[in-house]
Amino acid sequence: MTHGTTSPHPAEPAPAPRRGRPRDAARDRALLDATLAVLAENGYGGLTTAAVAARAGVSTATLYRRWSSKEELVIAAAALHGESSYEQPGTGTLEGDLRVVLREKAAAMTGEPGRLIRALIGEAAHNTALAEALVTAFLQPLYDRVAEVVRRAVERGEIPPLDGVELLGEVVVGPVMTHFLLTPRLPEDVDQATARETADRLLPFALRAVGGTP
Amino acid sequence: MTHGTTSPHPAEPAPAPRRGRPRDAARDRALLDATLAVLAENGYGGLTTAAVAARAGVSTATLYRRWSSKEELVIAAAALHGESSYEQPGTGTLEGDLRVVLREKAAAMTGEPGRLIRALIGEAAHNTALAEALVTAFLQPLYDRVAEVVRRAVERGEIPPLDGVELLGEVVVGPVMTHFLLTPRLPEDVDQATARETADRLLPFALRAVGGTP
Numbered sequence: 001m002t003h004g005t006t007s008p009h010p011a012e013p014a015p016a017p018r019r020g021r022p023r024d025a026a027r028d029r030a031l032l033d034a035t036l037a038v039l040a041e042n043g044y045g046g047l048t049t050a051a052v053a054a055r056a057g058v059s060t061a062t063l064y065r066r067w068s069s070k071e072e073l074v075i076a077a078a079a080l081h082g083e084s085s086y087e088q089p090g091t092g093t094l095e096g097d098l099r100v101v102l103r104e105k106a107a108a109m110t111g112e113p114g115r116l117i118r119a120l121i122g123e124a125a126h127n128t129a130l131a132e133a134l135v136t137a138f139l140q141p142l143y144d145r146v147a148e149v150v151r152r153a154v155e156r157g158e159i160p161p162l163d164g165v166e167l168l169g170e171v172v173v174g175p176v177m178t179h180f181l182l183t184p185r186l187p188e189d190v191d192q193a194t195a196r197e198t199a200d201r202l203l204p205f206a207l208r209a210v211g212g213t214p
Numbered sequence: 215m216t217h218g219t220t221s222p223h224p225a226e227p228a229p230a231p232r233r234g235r236p237r238d239a240a241r242d243r244a245l246l247d248a249t250l251a252v253l254a255e256n257g258y259g260g261l262t263t264a265a266v267a268a269r270a271g272v273s274t275a276t277l278y279r280r281w282s283s284k285e286e287l288v289i290a291a292a293a294l295h296g297e298s299s300y301e302q303p304g305t306g307t308l309e310g311d312l313r314v315v316l317r318e319k320a321a322a323m324t325g326e327p328g329r330l331i332r333a334l335i336g337e338a339a340h341n342t343a344l345a346e347a348l349v350t351a352f353l354q355p356l357y358d359r360v361a362e363v364v365r366r367a368v369e370r371g372e373i374p375p376l377d378g379v380e381l382l383g384e385v386v387v388g389p390v391m392t393h394f395l396l397t398p399r400l401p402e403d404v405d406q407a408t409a410r411e412t413a414d415r416l417l418p419f420a421l422r423a424v425g426g427t428p
Contacts, residue, residue: 043340104352118339121396125336126257132398139396164415170389171419174382176389177396182335182353184345205385209423 015132024066030056031063035077039116044123044130048074075133078116088145094212096152096189098172099203101146104200105173107192114187121181143169152211172206238280246271246275249291253330258337260343263287289347292330302359308367308426312386313417315360319387320413321406322393328401335395357383364424373425386420 034055038047049070053060067073087098109117117138124131131178146169153159162168179198180187248269252261263284267274281287303314323331333354340347360383367373376382393412394401418428 122336122339122396125332125339128398128400135396135398163417167389167393167412167416167419170392171416171423174390174392175384175388178384178391179381182349182391184338184342184349186342198381202381203384205378205381205423208421208425209385211422 007158009015027056027058027062028066029080031058031066032077032080036071036080036116038185039074039077039119039172044074044119047074062121069129071127071133072130073132074120075137078134079137080119088148094149094156094158094210095203095207095214097149097153098202098206098210098212101142101149101172102176102199104194104201105142106180106195109177111187111192114180114190118181118187139169142173146172147149153210153212162211168210171209175202175205224318241270241272241276242280243294245272245280245287246291246294249287250294250330253291253333258288258333259339261288283343284349285341285343288334289351292348293335293351302362308363308370308372308424309417309421309428311363311367312424314421315356315363315386315415316390316413316417316420317410319356319390320394320409323391324401324404324409325406326402328394328404332401334394353383356387360386367424367426376425382424385423389416389419 031052034052035047038051038055042051047070049063050060052073053063056063063073067076089097091097091100108114120130120134124134147165149167150159150162150165150172154161176199179202180190180195207214245266248266249261252269256265263277266273266287267277270277277287279335281290303311305311305314322328334344334348338348361379364373364376364379364382364386368375391414393416394404394409404410421428
């Protein structure tokens with residue numbers, strides 16, 4: 001788990017939880033599932049911590065012991081949804097690793113997660129706290145992953161060292177995010193085969209951009 | 215003027231206006247300026263055609279004779295703001311042309327226009343009519359311009375022909391849009407020197423992506 005530093009792994013018993021409540025993990029999960037359900041029904045503007053707490057069958061005080069704001073709660077719920085996309089690819093080639101990153105991002109930007117991300121980014125346009133949380137929870141881990149993929153390719157001698165490495169995340173993933181975000185087409189209307197195909201068509205451009213040869 | 219097919223050029227008297235009103239151009243401009251002012255004060259959600267009409271000193275009926283919806287009005291106002299960024303560069307080299315496009319886009323994504331664009335994109339995340347209008351008014355002309363820059367570079371023999379030309383706009387401009395959109399930093403807080411420098415640092419990646427050599 002990427003954001004697991006403060007929440008116990010759901011598959012194991014919580015190791016000595018700080019608040020001494022063994023059912024914390026299950027309750028956390030119920031609260032995050034409730035958050036997603038309320039988000040899907042009411043959107044970000046219509047989501048209240050009271051509604052989420054009620055749906056999860058806990059008190060608002062219980063919710064606030066775990067997340068101190070609506071922003072934090074929503075970010076945690078979104079992170080849970082996108083959790084599987086945070087693994088470091090290790091195909092052994094730059095092209096293979098970039099393909100993994102682009103396909104995963106295309107999948108995350110479409111379907112149900114895509115709807116959620118698009119709603120959050122829309123809200124983040126006028127909510128700085130949420131924008132900061134989104135960058136911390138989603139964008140920075142993704143950009144770090146891209147930088148690591150490229151760093152290892154340089155190390156293997158596949159590509160020469162690059163200037164502007166701090167821009168690699170935007171260079172590699174920016175086009176696929178733009179493709180699915182800045183469009184009138186609703187993300188949930190893009191099927192997964194199309195998302196994957198788009199990622200594969202963007203791959204040669206990403207590869208050339210960082211100095212590789214398709 | 216890019217969107218000038220239905221509005222007379224403001225610097226000349228309107229040639230035989232369809233509604234026979236010589237002051238249409240000035241009134242259109244006043245309505246669009248009022249739209250920007252109301253947007254800046256109240257955001258998209260708080261903008262009403264009544265408030266815009268009142269501020270411009272005309273009736274709502276007059277406003278609706280020119281624009282049939284709030285979306286149309288806001289898009290026209292935003293287009294007016296970004297109008298100057300729609301010229302085709304002609305430096306004679308791929309690198310020079312891409313530099314122009316990237317610098318212009320970085321400038322448009324920051325400062326006052328940036329704030330407006332970010333607010334509109336935020337709203338477009340849950341407003342399909344606005345999303346469609348944004349793509350038609352902003353994104354497609356920009357993407358067409360990028361495709362033309364690359365097409366001419368291929369024609370000059372600077373780069374080999376490319377597969378996936380329909381993705382060129384996203385590949386070239388996606389990173390700079392991502393850089394200024396998906397960030398907690400408010401676009402109006404980015405000064406123009408920084409915007410320009412970012413564009414120039416992204417240029418070698420864009421150039422390589424389309425097959426050029428920085």
